[in-house]
Amino acid sequence: MRERILDVALELFNAQGYDATSLREIAERLGVTKAALYYHFKSKGDILLELHLRLHDLGGDLLAELDALPDDQVVVAWPGLVDRFIDSVMANRELFLLHQRNRRAFEQIADDPRHHQANEDVEERFRRLLGSEAIPLAARVRMVCSVGAVFIGLMDPDALFGDEPKERIAELVRETVHELF
Amino acid sequence: MRERILDVALELFNAQGYDATSLREIAERLGVTKAALYYHFKSKGDILLELHLRLHDLGGDLLAELDALPDDQVVVAWPGLVDRFIDSVMANRELFLLHQRNRRAFEQIADDPRHHQANEDVEERFRRLLGSEAIPLAARVRMVCSVGAVFIGLMDPDALFGDEPKERIAELVRETVHELF
DNA sequence: GTCTATATTTCGATAGAC
DNA sequence: GTCTATCGAAATATAGAC
Numbered sequence: 228m229r230e231r232i233l234d235v236a237l238e239l240f241n242a243q244g245y246d247a248t249s250l251r252e253i254a255e256r257l258g259v260t261k262a263a264l265y266y267h268f269k270s271k272g273d274i275l276l277e278l279h280l281r282l283h284d285l286g287g288d289l290l291a292e293l294d295a296l297p298d299d300q301v302v303v304a305w306p307g308l309v310d311r312f313i314d315s316v317m318a319n320r321e322l323f324l325l326h327q328r329n330r331r332a333f334e335q336i337a338d339d340p341r342h343h344q345a346n347e348d349v350e351e352r353f354r355r356l357l358g359s360e361a362i363p364l365a366a367r368v369r370m371v372c373s374v375g376a377v378f379i380g381l382m383d384p385d386a387l388f389g390d391e392p393k394e395r396i397a398e399l400v401r402e403t404v405h406e407l408f
Numbered sequence: 409m410r411e412r413i414l415d416v417a418l419e420l421f422n423a424q425g426y427d428a429t430s431l432r433e434i435a436e437r438l439g440v441t442k443a444a445l446y447y448h449f450k451s452k453g454d455i456l457l458e459l460h461l462r463l464h465d466l467g468g469d470l471l472a473e474l475d476a477l478p479d480d481q482v483v484v485a486w487p488g489l490v491d492r493f494i495d496s497v498m499a500n501r502e503l504f505l506l507h508q509r510n511r512r513a514f515e516q517i518a519d520d521p522r523h524h525q526a527n528e529d530v531e532e533r534f535r536r537l538l539g540s541e542a543i544p545l546a547a548r549v550r551m552v553c554s555v556g557a558v559f560i561g562l563m564d565p566d567a568l569f570g571d572e573p574k575e576r577i578a579e580l581v582r583e584t585v586h587e588l589f
Numbered sequence: 590g591t592c593t594a595t596a597t598t599t600c601g602a603t604a605g606a607c
Numbered sequence: 608g609t610c611t612a613t614c615g616a617a618a619t620a621t622a623g624a625c
Contacts, residue, residue: 330509354568358568368561379552406588
C-alpha cells in the first residue's frame with residue numbers, strides 16, 4: 228500500500244503540483260479515505276520526503292564519483308558523467324520532474340533530520356562544486372548549461388517533440404552536450 | 409497601488425511559491441489589509457495573470473520575428489534570437505523566474521479569456537515551432553537545449569556562481585550556446 | 590480606497606470504533 | 608489496516624461601513 232500511495236502521489240504532484248494536491252485527492256484515487264494515509268505516513272510532507280530520498284540515492288552515486296576526483300579532472304570527466312546522468316534521467320523521469328517542478332516544497336522539508344543524515348544534501352554538494360574556484364569559470368558555466376540542456380530536453384519530450392521516440396531525443400541531447408566539451 | 413501589489417506579489421511568489429503565498433502576507437507587507445487587495449484585483453489568480461501577461465509581451469516580440477521567417481531560415485537566425493532572449497531574461501529575471509517556478513499555477517489560469525485573447529499563447533506557439541517537421545530534428549533539439557542552458561545558467565546566477573558579476577556569466581552563456589550552431 | 594467583520598470552503602491532522 | 612467523525616487553522620472571498 229505504501230508503494231501505491233507513493234505512486235499516486237508522484238503522479239498527482241507532477242500533474243497539479245505539491246501544494247495543489249490534497250491528501251483527499253490521493254486517497255480518493257486509491258479508493259481509501261484520507262485517514263488511511265496517516266497510517267502509512269505521518270504527514271503530507273513525509274510523502275514528499277520519501278520521494279525526495281529516492282532521488283537522493285540516484286544523484287548520490289554520481290556525486291560520489293565527482294567527489295573522488297581531484298578538481299583538475301572534473302572537467303575532463305564531465306562528459307562521461309553527463310552520459311550517465313542522461314541515463315538516470317531517462318529511467319526516472321517522473322522523480323526528476325517532481326524535483327524540478329516542486330523545488331519550493333522541497334525547501335520546506337529540508338530541515339528534516341532524515342534529510343540531513345549521513346551525507347549532506349546532494350544539491351548542496353553540486354552547488355559547491357560549481358562554486359569551486361579551482362575550476363575555470365568558463366568550464367563551470369558549460370557544466371551548468373549542459374545540465375539545463377539535459378533537463379529541458381528530456382524532462383517532457385512528449386510535449387516538445389510529439390511522438391518522436393524518447394531514445395532518439397536522448398541521443399541527440401547527448402551529442403549536443405558533448406559538443407560543449 | 410496596483411503596481412506596488414504586483415511588485416510585492418512577484419517577490420513573494422518567487423521566494424515562497426504561488427500556492428504558499430497568501431493574500432494576507434501580501435497585504436501585510438504593504439501595510440494594508442487583505443480586503444484592500446480585492447479592490448484592485450478580483451482574485452488571487454488575477455494577480456498572477458497580470459504578471460503572466462507582462463511576460464507574454466516580452467516573449468511575443470521575439471516570437472513575432474520567428475513567425476515572420478520561413479522555416480528554413482529559423483535555424484540560421486536562431487543564434488541572434490538567443491542573444492536577444494538572453495538580454496530579455498537578464499532585464500526581467502524575476503518575471504522569467506516566476507514563470508519557470510510556478511508553471512503549474514499558470515496552467516490553471518490558462519482558461520481565462522484574457523489569456524486567449526488576440527494571439528494565442530506564446531508558449532504554445534513556441535511549442536509548435538519546435539514540433540515543426542520542416543526543421544531537422546537535430547536542430548530542434550539544439551534549439552531546445554539552448555533555451556534550457558540559458559534558463560538554468562541565468563535564472564539564479566547568485567546561487568550558482570556566488571558573487572561573480574551577472575554580465576560575465578551572461579557572456580559565457582552566450583558563448584556556450586553559440587557553439588551549438 | 591481602505592477598513593472591519595464575517596461567510597464559506599478546504600486542508601492537514603487526530604481520536605477512536607471496527 | 609481502514610473506517611467515521613471531527614477539530615482547529617488558514618485560506619479565498621464577500622458585504623457593508625467609513
